[in-house]
Amino acid sequence: MTESDTAPPDGSSDEQLVRNGLHALVADVEPSATALPRVLAGRRRRTGVRTLLGVTGAVAATTAALLLTLVFLVDRTPPTVPAGTAPDSYVAQLADGTLVSVMLETGEVRQEFGRPGAEITALARGEKHVYAATADGGVLRMGAAGSFRRMRGVVPGDEVTAIDTSEGRLAVASGNRVALVSRNTTRRITLSAELVVRDLALDRSGRLALVVGDRTISGPPTLRVVPAGGDSAVRLDTFEVGCGPLRTAWTSTGLAVLRPIECAVTDAVRITTIDPATGSRIGGGVHFGLDRPLGAIGDIRVSTDATDRILVATTSGRMWLVDGAGVDPATGQCASRRDCTSVPPVM
Amino acid sequence: MDESSAELTDLYHEHYSRLLRMAVLLVDDGAAAEDVVQDAFMRVFDSRARLRDRDKALAFLRRTVLNKSRSLLRRRQVSRKYQHRLVQRESGPDESVHGVDRTVLADAIARLPPRQREAVVLRYYADFSEAYTAKIMKVTPGAVKAYCSRGVSRLSSLLRERV
Incomplete structure (x- = not known):
């Protein structure tokens, strides 16, 4: 007991009476004979329990840390995040020819796939690889660490007008032909000789959507769908668009179709979602202005990601991200601090 | 050990x-x-x-x-x-100590409001200062003073009546 804890005896007679009474009341109270052994035994039990709890806590903490570390490492292990499939990124070609994936929000280069060594006309993004159509014909499959190989089944020398990939399949359009490459097999779909495939989109089931032009007439392109495993394209006549579709891409609800909002106005486009079975309109979509009038169908490209966002990219390097009814300009430059070629990037 | x-x-x-x-x-x-x-x-x-x-x-x-x-x-x-076990245990009729009937005192303490009882015990049995009592009870020294004043007054009046 410290000196400051205690009070000097008080002089009040009432207080002294109470003080004396309290002391007298408990004067004969003594600890039981077993008090000290019980205290010491209780202390030992308590120490044991606390030690056990401490060990259990340490084991639990170590296990949690190990699990977190595993999750942390797994999330960052390259094989589990295949090249080209990282969310919120697109694939583009830098000015020096290197194919890269670029983070959508920041424009930072996320991964490099090497240089194809040939002029690129179109890009497609797969789960583990990036596919690049070359100007001299054929398609290159680029992998991580700069590995690449030329795709078999695509006839070299043919000018590739469009490519797309999904679930390990690759669709390549050349003139009026479409080659569907899956592992070691190639299936070819040939349209009438007067037709030319301007764009194509391949969905997860193997279904193809084609934007088809007719060389013999000056009419707008039409939209055709090739069912999975089929070899003929069914024209979607019910979809009426004055100036025809320019580009298309699959979404989880249907086909996203990009077209000019008016035939005479080529610097503004509209994206409409349609039912691929009937051609009927599912959603009116959104429209937005481009930075310059479209010169040719190859000047623009649409691609979608797993969340149905649509990336619209032009050869001028401008990009727009369409998310539902919202349209936002994507990163101004293709990749921050590094210029890109005119090949439109794809998600 | x-x-x-x-x-x-x-x-x-x-x-x-x-x-x-x-x-x-x-x-x-x-x-x-x-x-x-x-x-x-x-x-x-x-x-x-x-x-x-x-x-x-x-x-x-x-x-x-x-x-x-x-x-x-x-x-x-x-x-x-709630039982006044001290009262029961110390219920002998002739147990006066220093002129104070233990039964009466125990009964009187047990009837004090809890805070008054604590203040009285800490101040007049444990001999803690007002400040230290206040710190342990987590109240102000003024409150301790008031509790003690009322408690002592009540106890002393009871004791004087019975002694």
Whole structure:
């Protein structure tokens, strides 16, 4: 007991009476004979329990840390995040020819796939690889660490007008032909000789959507769908668009179709979602202005990601991200601090 | 015997009896008071700081005895089993000590409001200063003064009537 804890005896007679009474009341109270052994035994039990709890806590903490570390490492292990499939990124070609994936929000280069060594006309993004159509014909499959190989089944020398990939399949359009490459097999779909495939989109089931032009007439392109495993394209006549579709891409609800909002106005486009079975309109979509009038169908490209966002990219390097009814300009430059070629990037 | 057991034994010999008597005055039950004080002693060295500092250990014991006594009384009230066991145990008719009938005094203490009872026990049995009593009770020194004044007045009037 410290000196400051205690009070000097008080002089009040009432207080002294109470003080004396309290002391007298408990004067004969003594600890039981077993008090000290019980205290010491209780202390030992308590120490044991606390030690056990401490060990259990340490084991639990170590296990949690190990699990977190595993999750942390797994999330960052390259094989589990295949090249080209990282969310919120697109694939583009830098000015020096290197194919890269670029983070959508920041424009930072996320991964490099090497240089194809040939002029690129179109890009497609797969789960583990990036596919690049070359100007001299054929398609290159680029992998991580700069590995690449030329795709078999695509006839070299043919000018590739469009490519797309999904679930390990690759669709390549050349003139009026479409080659569907899956592992070691190639299936070819040939349209009438007067037709030319301007764009194509391949969905997860193997279904193809084609934007088809007719060389013999000056009419707008039409939209055709090739069912999975089929070899003929069914024209979607019910979809009426004055100036025809320019580009298309699959979404989880249907086909996203990009077209000019008016035939005479080529610097503004509209994206409409349609039912691929009937051609009927599912959603009116959104429209937005481009930075310059479209010169040719190859000047623009649409691609979608797993969340149905649509990336619209032009050869001028401008990009727009369409998310539902919202349209936002994507990163101004293709990749921050590094210029890109005119090949439109794809998600 | 390890260090904490040796320290605990020393602490027991120095303070156990006084804390036990204080607890008896607070809960008026010898067995319950023993439980309260023993539990406080078992926990006193859960903190290494208290093992190193004897003053901290003593302060912890006092606070713990008071808090556990409060809890015990609350439980009794809730279960409506509040019994003046000290009164029952000390019910002999001729047990006057220093001119004060123990039965009367025990009964009077038990009838005090809880805070008045605590203040009176800490000030006049444990001989704590007003400031220290206030610190342990977590009230102001002024409140301690008021509790003591009312408690003493009530007790002394009772005692004077019966003595």
